[in-house]
Amino acid sequence: xxxxxRHERSAADDAAENTLARPSLGSQLTGGLLVGxxxxxxxxxxxxxxxxPDTCQRVYFANHTSHLDAITLWSALPHDCRRLTRPVAAxxxxxxGPVRRYLANKVFNALLIDRHNVKVHKSPIDLMxxxxxxxxxxxxxxxxxxxxxxxVGEFKSGxxxxxxxxxxxELVPVHMDNLNRVLPRGxxxxxxxxxxxTFGPPIWLQAKEPKTEFLKRARESVIRLKDE
Amino acid sequence: MKTPDPTTIWxxxxxxxxxxxxxxxxxxxxxxxxxxxxxxxxxxxxxxxxSWWIICSALAAAFILGQTATVVLFGGISFFALxxxxxxxxxxxxxxxxxxxxxxxxxxxxYVLVGFNMYDWYAVVIPVFGFLFIAGRIxxxxxxxxxxxxxAVIQAGLMISVYCLSHAPAMLTQDLPVPEPNGRRAQDSKLxxxxxxxxxxxxxxxxxSEGDPRSPxxxxxxxxxxxxxxxxxxxxxxxxxxxxxxxxRRVIAPEVSxxxxxxxxxxxxxxSTVLGAxxxxxxxxxxxxxxxxAAIVTAIGFTGGMTMSAIKRDRGVRDYGTLVVGHxxxxxxxxxxxxxxxxxxxxxxxLMSG
Numbered sequence: 001x002x003x004x005x006r007h008e009r010s011a012a013d014d015a016a017e018n019t020l021a022r023p024s025l026g027s028q029l030t031g032g033l034l035v036g037x038x039x040x041x042x043x044x045x046x047x048x049x050x051x052x053p054d055t056c057q058r059v060y061f062a063n064h065t066s067h068l069d070a071i072t073l074w075s076a077l078p079h080d081c082r083r084l085t086r087p088v089a090a091x092x093x094x095x096x097g098p099v100r101r102y103l104a105n106k107v108f109n110a111l112l113i114d115r116h117n118v119k120v121h122k123s124p125i126d127l128m129x130x131x132x133x134x135x136x137x138x139x140x141x142x143x144x145x146x147x148x149x150x151x152v153g154e155f156k157s158g159x160x161x162x163x164x165x166x167x168x169x170e171l172v173p174v175h176m177d178n179l180n181r182v183l184p185r186g187x188x189x190x191x192x193x194x195x196x197x198t199f200g201p202p203i204w205l206q207a208k209e210p211k212t213e214f215l216k217r218a219r220e221s222v223i224r225l226k227d228e
Numbered sequence: 229m230k231t232p233d234p235t236t237i238w239x240x241x242x243x244x245x246x247x248x249x250x251x252x253x254x255x256x257x258x259x260x261x262x263x264x265x266x267x268x269x270x271x272x273x274x275x276x277x278x279s280w281w282i283i284c285s286a287l288a289a290a291f292i293l294g295q296t297a298t299v300v301l302f303g304g305i306s307f308f309a310l311x312x313x314x315x316x317x318x319x320x321x322x323x324x325x326x327x328x329x330x331x332x333x334x335x336x337x338x339y340v341l342v343g344f345n346m347y348d349w350y351a352v353v354i355p356v357f358g359f360l361f362i363a364g365r366i367x368x369x370x371x372x373x374x375x376x377x378x379x380a381v382i383q384a385g386l387m388i389s390v391y392c393l394s395h396a397p398a399m400l401t402q403d404l405p406v407p408e409p410n411g412r413r414a415q416d417s418k419l420x421x422x423x424x425x426x427x428x429x430x431x432x433x434x435x436x437s438e439g440d441p442r443s444p445x446x447x448x449x450x451x452x453x454x455x456x457x458x459x460x461x462x463x464x465x466x467x468x469x470x471x472x473x474x475x476x477r478r479v480i481a482p483e484v485s486x487x488x489x490x491x492x493x494x495x496x497x498x499x500s501t502v503l504g505a506x507x508x509x510x511x512x513x514x515x516x517x518x519x520x521x522a523a524i525v526t527a528i529g530f531t532g533g534m535t536m537s538a539i540k541r542d543r544g545v546r547d548y549g550t551l552v553v554g555h556x557x558x559x560x561x562x563x564x565x566x567x568x569x570x571x572x573x574x575x576x577x578x579l580m581s582g
Contacts, residue, residue, distance in 0.1 A: 043311060184321055191327040192307075194315040 027106040034107065035075040035082075042068055042182050043194035046076040049225065050201035051172060053078045057137055058170040058202070060085070061159055063152045063222055064141035065180035068190065073139055073174060074108060076197045086111045087139040088128060111138070125161045142218065146185050152223050155215040163205040163214075170202040171218065175225035198225040236452055239510045240288050243459060247284060250277050279561045280462060287455050295400040295447060296343060298454075302397040303339035308558040309389035309566070310335060316543050317381045322371030326362050330382060334358050335390050342394050345401040354391040359383055388535075389559065392566045395573040399454045402573075404445045404512075404580045449512055456510050456518075457525065457572050461564050464500035464526030465533070471495025485537040493530055500526040517579050524575060525568045532567025536560070 023031070038044070062073055070087040077085055091112040094104040104110040111131045113124045132138055140162075142155040163171060178195040203221055205214055254277055257270050286301050314327065334354055341350035363379045445453075472492025480488050504522020508515040536559065 043315075178315065181315075181319065181324075184324055187324055189325075189328045189332075191314075191324060192311055192331055194311055 062174035322369035467499035468496030529564030
């Protein structure tokens with residue numbers, strides 16, 4: 001990508017500017033601390049099934065059952081990949097209060113999406129594509145909100161439109177197991193049970209694949225990892 | 229800390245030498261691909277040796293770093309064991325708050341009490357207050373489905389992996405009564421003379437604070453006692469396994485554990501009785517006391533292993549280690565210690581009080 005377009009992008013969006021800034025020492029330390037804490041609390045093991053950690057541009061998409069999902073998944077990535085990976089998170093939650101804002105912007109380098117107020121010319125998909133440029137990866141939860149944990153909900157169409165615009169991105173399915181017991185919906189304090197994060201083989205949008213079929217296939221690729 | 233006395237050096241040093249030999253043997257077995265041995269057994273052997281190294285160095289650290297290190301270490305083991313236990317059992321959404329308190333209050337609190345040697349409290353906090361709290365908290369959460377089963381599971385997890393195990397480091401922090409004069413520690417004849425003198429003069433002349441000639445056990449004595457306990461448990465496990473492989477015919481409960489046999493159990497108990505008698509010098513006990521303590525500890529440890537197998541079978545998991553892939557299976561390693569620790573704790577108090 002040329003310098004000009006990069007400049008244009010940062011002018012267009014504040015969040016994109018973060019992607020280029022080097023994280024400060026403070027946020028690196030906070031990040032390291034949070035990774036340790038998340039690993040301890042969620043007792044997470046990461047498994048890579050037919051998939052290897054890679055710094056190429058990817059979209060990790062996972063089932064969503066807990067507030068800890070994003071940070072646990074982010075922590076489960078090796079350091080090199082984590083540095084380049086931005087969780088996509090809800091603005092209404094992460095923009096509240098200075099602590100959350102600091103964590104989202106400076107530590108996780110999250111991409112905050114306004115769920116309620118979607119503008120026509122600034123659709124979340126466009127924001128995501130701008131934000132990742134040609135280096136970053138994303139973490140998305142295509143169910144849209146947290147499910148109860150027993151079943152993986154239907155996927156929203158964002159993943160489809162994202163890969164339609166950027167068909168080169170590897171879509172890596174991720175299954176988060178037991179995190180709903182670590183920190184269920186509506187709870188603030190976690191219970192440190194063991195959890196397991198399984199990364200599966202990447203999928204791509206096939207040429208002329210209909211939206212519903214692609215979303216179904218994506219959802220199944222997550223569910224299949226549960227029994228791997 | 230002062231230089232450890234020769235008994236300690238013999239006990240710890242001897243164990244480390246045996247471990248080193250076992251490790252070397254394991255490495256040789258691994259290199260020999262033509263071996264007739266089942267690779268799964270060799271792998272088991274490796275896992276066991278590795279956990280022994282961890283346990284032994286942790287206990288050896290107690291001699292160097294003091295009792296706080298040991299209490300903290302066992303607290304950590306309890307935490308990991310409890311998390312494996314609860315992960316393996318089905319809890320419901322409404323148990324969340326109760327579980328939070330179990331993990332972040334009762335578990336650390338128990339070890340704080342043990343660390344400060346508050347025997348009156350650590351003996352009752354979990355079995356009484358924890359018991360009541362869990363039931364009450366879950367009832368308040370308002371979900372009555374499988375209520376009794378859910379509270380029982382959490383209580384059992386807390387009892388086995390925290391309460392019972394905490395009696396191992398409690399062996400270090402407790403004030404053990406002093407052994408009888410005909411025991412090993414009364415070899416010092418001065419003690420006997422003073423005692424005789426005291427009896428001649430009348431007991432009231434010798435006040436318990438100044439005149440009591442018997443000195444309580446030092447930290448090192450108690451650390452050796454803990455080391456002895458862990459060593460006997462581990463050797464008893466191995467002996468049961470080996471006797472079972474050699475002579476095992478009658479499986480005790482095939483549904484629960486396919487490889488535990490009566491022959492293995494009795495062979496294991498006899499072996500550890502002999503080992504206990506041979507290692508009596510490491511303890512404040514007389515030889516026959518050390519031998520019977522070893523026999524009892526091995527038998528109780530066996531029931532611990534069986535209990536954990538039964539729980540695993542019920543939950544349909546083979547190992548707590550494979551429950552969540554990649555985790556060590558702490559509970560698989562400490563099942564016998566958990567069960568035997570409180571028994572050995574009270575047994576040693578009983579033996580020492582004469």
